[in-house]
Amino acid sequence: MLAMNYRGPQRVRIDEKPEPKILHPQDAIVRVTRSCICGSDLHLYNGNVPDTRVGMTFGHEFIGEVIEIGSEIQKLKVGDMVIVPFNIACGKCHFCKQGLFGNCHESNSQATAVGGIFGYSHTAGGYDGGQAEYVRVPYADVGPTVIPPGMDPDDAVLLTDVVPTGYQAAEMGGIQKGDTVVIFGAGPIGIMAARCSWLFGAGRVIVIDKVEYRLEFVRNYANCEAYNYEEMDDPVVFVKKTTDWMGADVVIDAVGAEATGNVMQTITGRKLLLQAGSATAAHWAVNSVKKGGIVSIVGIYGPTDNLFPLGNVVNKGITIRANQASVKRLLPRLIDHVQNGILNPKALITHRVPLEDVADAYHIFSEKLDNCIKPVMIPPSAR
Numbered sequence: 001m002l003a004m005n006y007r008g009p010q011r012v013r014i015d016e017k018p019e020p021k022i023l024h025p026q027d028a029i030v031r032v033t034r035s036c037i038c039g040s041d042l043h044l045y046n047g048n049v050p051d052t053r054v055g056m057t058f059g060h061e062f063i064g065e066v067i068e069i070g071s072e073i074q075k076l077k078v079g080d081m082v083i084v085p086f087n088i089a090c091g092k093c094h095f096c097k098q099g100l101f102g103n104c105h106e107s108n109s110q111a112t113a114v115g116g117i118f119g120y121s122h123t124a125g126g127y128d129g130g131q132a133e134y135v136r137v138p139y140a141d142v143g144p145t146v147i148p149p150g151m152d153p154d155d156a157v158l159l160t161d162v163v164p165t166g167y168q169a170a171e172m173g174g175i176q177k178g179d180t181v182v183i184f185g186a187g188p189i190g191i192m193a194a195r196c197s198w199l200f201g202a203g204r205v206i207v208i209d210k211v212e213y214r215l216e217f218v219r220n221y222a223n224c225e226a227y228n229y230e231e232m233d234d235p236v237v238f239v240k241k242t243t244d245w246m247g248a249d250v251v252i253d254a255v256g257a258e259a260t261g262n263v264m265q266t267i268t269g270r271k272l273l274l275q276a277g278s279a280t281a282a283h284w285a286v287n288s289v290k291k292g293g294i295v296s297i298v299g300i301y302g303p304t305d306n307l308f309p310l311g312n313v314v315n316k317g318i319t320i321r322a323n324q325a326s327v328k329r330l331l332p333r334l335i336d337h338v339q340n341g342i343l344n345p346k347a348l349i350t351h352r353v354p355l356e357d358v359a360d361a362y363h364i365f366s367e368k369l370d371n372c373i374k375p376v377m378i379p380p381s382a383r
């Protein structure tokens with residue numbers, strides 16, 4: 001089959017790989033019909049995530065058709081078209097039972113923090129991902145959810161990650177009616193977090209990035225304010241000034257390890273890899289939230305350490321909430337929101353490319369070329 005193949009930092013290509021097989025009675029094999037590239041893939045692409053092995057296929061955002069099931073599968077049927085959450089979850093462990101499907105204790109034997117994730121290095125279980133024609137889906141009766149009839153596949157594929165992550169970013173912010181919410185990052189996740197902040201009662205939503213076309217996009221899509229941090233002396237002072245020097249009620253970090261904006265963080269976090277990515281947005285979030293406020297972090301940092309202003313967290317009495325999104329927990333509500341027109345995720349898709357052009361798609365998304373917000377790749381059998 002055709003599959004994306006990681007060859008080393010900033011080097012990916014399309015290759016022939018063996019088709020996946022059922023390895024466990026609870027597996028299914030899915031024929032991929034859409035897969036996306038995510039900001040999370042850029043951490044792998046840029047070599048920021050340890051134990052990202054040459055030969056791995058990335059891709060944790062995909063939908064497709066079930067073509068084979070293991071002997072213990074009861075709910076899923078061959079022929080079902082499914083949304084596959086990016087987290088791999090057993091559904092039965094202590095954490096899954098609490099709805100913490102991103103922290104499953106069974107699906108990632110390598111770690112005690114994150115659960116398994118498709119195509120996300122051996123620190124997240126070493127599973128091959130969905131930027132391919134076929135993919136093996138473990139615990140297939142747990143995560144995969146049948147796409148409701150009539151749902152546009154472009155909406156469905158964004159329910160695997162972007163919509164739940166943006167929604168959970170706002171949810172973890174504990175937004176109260178009238179709150180001012182500041183979001184660092186105007187990628188797909190920041191854009192969706194901005195849109196969802198209104199659903200929780202925000203009174204004012206401000207997005208900060210440096211890529212002008214993304215600021216323009218989020219202003220229109222999420223009906224919010226959007227500003228370029230490269231035009232500010234200091235983004236923290238900017239946020240304080242615009243909130244009567246109080247700070248924002250809630251600040252969301254939707255940037256993660258690839259952050260720019262602070263030379264020291266960029267050199268230590270991205271060039272020398274002395275820390276697990278640049279923590280610039282996390283810094284700005286802690287310093288621009290009000291005393292007693294909430295910082296919600298969905299931006300991803302690699303294991304294990306970052307330079308982080310812990311003293312300010314303590315002295316300001318800040319609550320920090322963070323996690324990988326718990327996609328399965330949120331799916332029923334978010335499918336409703338898409339079907340009722342409350343959320344329109346497919347508007348984020350700016351690029352539809354053949355799977356064979358995976359290297360170009362990574363380059364365009366990574367370098368923010370051609371007004372790219374979100375690329376979706378379509379394998380030959382789905383075209």
Ligand SMILES: NC(=O)c1ccc[n+]([C@@H]2O[C@H](COP(=O)([O-])OP(=O)(O)OC[C@H]3O[C@@H](n4cnc5c(N)ncnc54)[C@H](O)[C@@H]3O)[C@@H](O)[C@H]2O)c1
Nearest residue numbers: 039040185187188189209255256259260261299300324325
């Ligand atoms: N927690 C989860 O479950 C989860 C799920 C999906 C994605 N993520 C993470 O969310 C983050 C965003 O994902 P995405 O797909 O939107 O990525 P993206 O790379 O498309 O967007 C990131 C944006 O941040 C901007 N940026 C860089 N430095 C900044 C700074 N200092 N302040 C403000 N903006 C800055 C970039 O210009 C870019 O537009 C990534 O870290 C990704 O790994 C987390």
Ligand SMILES: [Zn+2]
Nearest residue numbers: 038040061161
């Ligand atoms: Zn993703």
Ligand SMILES: [Zn+2]
Nearest residue numbers: 090093096104
């Ligand atoms: Zn579990």
